Every structure is written in structure tokens, then in C-alpha cells.
Amino acid sequence: MSNFSVVISVYFKENPIFLRQSLESVINQTLRPNEIVLVKDGPLKEELDSLIDEYEKNYSEIFKVIALPENKGLANALNIGIKNAKNSLIARMDSDDICFNDRFEKQLKALNELDLDIVGGQITEFGKDINEVISHRIVPCEHSEIVKLLKFRSPFSHPTILFKKEVFNDLNGYDSSIFPEDYDFFVRAYLKNYKFGNVPDEVLWFRLGENKSDAIKRRWGISYARNEFNLYRKFLNINFYNYFDFLKVILLKLPIRLLPFFMFKFIYFKMAR
Template sequence: MEKYSVLMSLYQKENPEYLRSALESMINQTVQPDEIVLVEDGPLTDELYNVVGEYEDKFPELFNVLVLEKNQGLGLALNAGLKVCRNELVARMDTDDIAVSDRCEKQLRFFENDPQLTILGGQIEEFITSPDKVVGRRVVSQTDAELKEFMKKRCPFNHMTVMFRKSDVIKAGNYKDWFWNEDYYLWIRLALEGCKFANLPDTLVHTRVGADMYQRRGGNKYFKSEIGIQKLMLEKHMIGFSTFVANSVKRLIVEKLMPNKVRGWVFRKFARE
């Protein structure tokens, strides 16, 4: 099957054991990656350096560690990492999640059958303590037409599940900085380039969440980021003014006006299964 790269970004606040689990899940794919590009986004803790060094020593041909002297944030870290990926197909993965063992094989087979496809994601199951204790499942649409419609209201991909063609992402401007929405911003630019989208119906990644994760989806900075995305889609004529207003009002209520506990309930009730 076609060779592929894995792109991951790591910063100092992450958990060494979670990182180990994430790396193991990608190394042990039924179709192993050709390389894992791990971006060190600024200085790390000794514990994280130890884990990275351990895997570099065990798999010297597999790991490509890119060191950024200062923390750049996810968008710019991924921008730098993607540039050094040596393969056309690139799988994104977070450093605290666990991929299912045949995730990449399923995605590679789908790309084989659709040479026009740019990006392919899938579903996620969320957990707090153990992957077999699911607390939520984020379900996204599957076909290109459905996803282009879905993205007018919500982010169309689970970022940690996607595999994409590097050349198309570079052509669209690569990852850029946009607080909490680096991925959504990229998907919008890919859509404007006419790129083809798809999601698998399968769960591809078990996603680790904190007990207060849903509650933290709020605050002024988060709200401004979300409204900025809506303004961008309005300016690019992806949505009309009525949709812009409706999306903005919903975000104002949920992200700024709701107490944290109520916001957590709303996310669990309406944004997750």
C-alpha cells in the first residue's frame, strides 16, 4: 500500500504516559507508517524528552523529530512539521489519544479507490479514564456534499482522525495560527480550493478528554475565534447573513452567557452521542 507519514505536535504540558500510548497506537498500525514526524513545540519536560528519546533509539528509521526552540502553538507547529513530511499521504494524530489498530489501513484503502479525494477522517469515541468507558461520541457526516453543508454550522472533521494529501494542503496555504480553530480554518480553505472531502463511518480514534472539557469550550477568546470563523465563511460566500447571525447567536449563548456546568450539559446533550 502507499507509504504515509504521521504528523504529531508535542508541548510541555502533555502527559508522558499518554504520549507513549499514542505513539504505540500508531507504531502498531496494521499498515505501519513510513515515518512519524514529531514536532517538539518549544522546550519539554525531562519526562517527555525521555519518552521521545526512547522511541528515537528504538525506531531510528521511523522517527523524525523537529525541534522548535519556542512554543509556536498548534497551527504553526503543524505547518512546520508538514513541510518535512516525506510522503504525499499524511495522517494527523494527537499525542494523548489512541488510534484503533486498523485506522490507517482503512484510510489508505479508501484513498486507493478515490484518487480525487483530498482528506478523509472518521468518527471518535471520547473517554476520561479508559477507552472502553466511552463518555461521548462525536459523529460527523460522510459524503463530500454532506460535509460541505455540515461545515456551514460546525467543524466537519474530527481533526485527530484525518489523513490528507500533503500537496493539496500546501496549495491551500498549509496550517495557520487560529486559536482553537486551526483545523476548521484549513478545512474552509480546502473547500474554497474545490477539494473533495469524506469521512468513514467507523470510529478511528479513542479521544482522551478531561472531566471538564465541555465546560471549558467558552470564554471571550474562544468566542472571538469562533466568530472569526463565521465571518470568514460569510466573506467567502460560503454562508448567508441569516446563517451567520444564527450561528453567532448560538455561540454567544453557549460560549459566553451560559455557566460552565450548563455549557457542559449542552455539549454532551447536543454535540455528542
């Protein structure tokens, strides 16, 4: 066991089987956390509540469950979960993904040896189960390369990150009015001069599910494009972007969200990894 907290948000649409797989992958690490903060983001189905009760009973020494009265989204749930975590190191985990069994051991080693403030890792995207590999999402490892990519897209896979709680406190957490909230979090951390890194190893199986189209549809369409525009406008306002940066992402990225879906899907899986 080691002194870090894993924060997981669960909402009513989650599959109990997937949640169990996720929790088991955290518990059976080569380096187990001494705290798992599980945030119920609004009322859950009975089967989910029963599963969470089971883990809270069987692992009472490490589980902390926080029940929110209504669903207000991931950013709000993470803010509450992280604020209530007891440790100075926080790891993210989604409720339907699966950790490689040495994920935390490798990330903590990198965080300490390289003096990092935020560390992520590589992911394998899968369909029905981890034997159905769909793609690999590769992100740069060195701080300088991460910062270069930061101008154009998020240089971390959000469910893989492990970070110092002081970063979260300094930034006043995630901005729940912005989406994607993780990209905004990383940009604000960069502006505060925090040091980034990604381990070169794959650390997480990321669940796309049996229907790949459904998995990426939330990243497509006018609504997502509008959210992206608001995010880039914020980057301009906080002086992360200059006007050239702003126009470049508007002209290069937003039109992709508005393409016919079959074209967007091709670009997403064949060109954007």
C-alpha cells in the same frame, strides 16, 4: 509499511504515559507509516525528552524529530511538521489519543477507492482509560453531507484526518492567526473544490481525561466566543458565508459559549454529538 507520514505535536504539559500510548498505537497499526514526524513545540520536561529519545533510537528508520525553540501553538507546529514530512500523504494524530489498530488501513482504502483528498473517521471519547467510554462523536461520511454540515460546524474530528499534502500546499497550511484552525482549513479546502469523506468506522479513542469539565472548558467563555466570531467573520470575507449564514451562526452558536458552565456542559455532551 506504507508511504505516508504521521505528524504529531508535543508540548511541555503532555503526560509521558499518554504520549507512549499514542505512539504505540501508531507503530502497531495493521498498516504502519514509513515516517512519524514528531514536533517538540518548545522545550519539554526531561521525562518527555527521554521518551522521545527512546523512540527515535528504537525506530530510527521512521522517526523524524523537530525541536522548536519556543511554544507557538498547534497550528504553527503542524505547519512546520507537515512541510518537513517526506510523503505526499499526511495523517494527523494528537499526542494523547489512541488509534484503533486498523485506522490507517481503513482510511487509505477509502481515500484511494473514493478518490478523496481529505478523509476522517468516527471517534470514541473516553475518560480515565479506553474502558471508560463517555460519548461517541459521529460525523457524516459522504461529501455532500459533509459540506452541508460545514456551514454550521467542522464536519471532521481533526485528530482523525488523513489528507494529500497537495491540499496543505495549495492552502499554504493552517492559518495560525485563526482558532479553531482546523475548521478554517476545511472551509478553505472546500472552496478549492477538494473532495471530502469520513469512514463510517471508529478510528480513534479521543482522550477527555478524568475531569470532563476541564476537558471542555477551553471551548467555553468569552475568549472562545471572541475567537469564534473572528473565524465567522473570516468566512464572510472569503465568501463562504453570506450575511444570512453569518447572522445565523452568530445568533445560534455564540450565546451557547456564554451560558453558565453547567448548561454549556449539558449541551456539549447531550446535544452536540
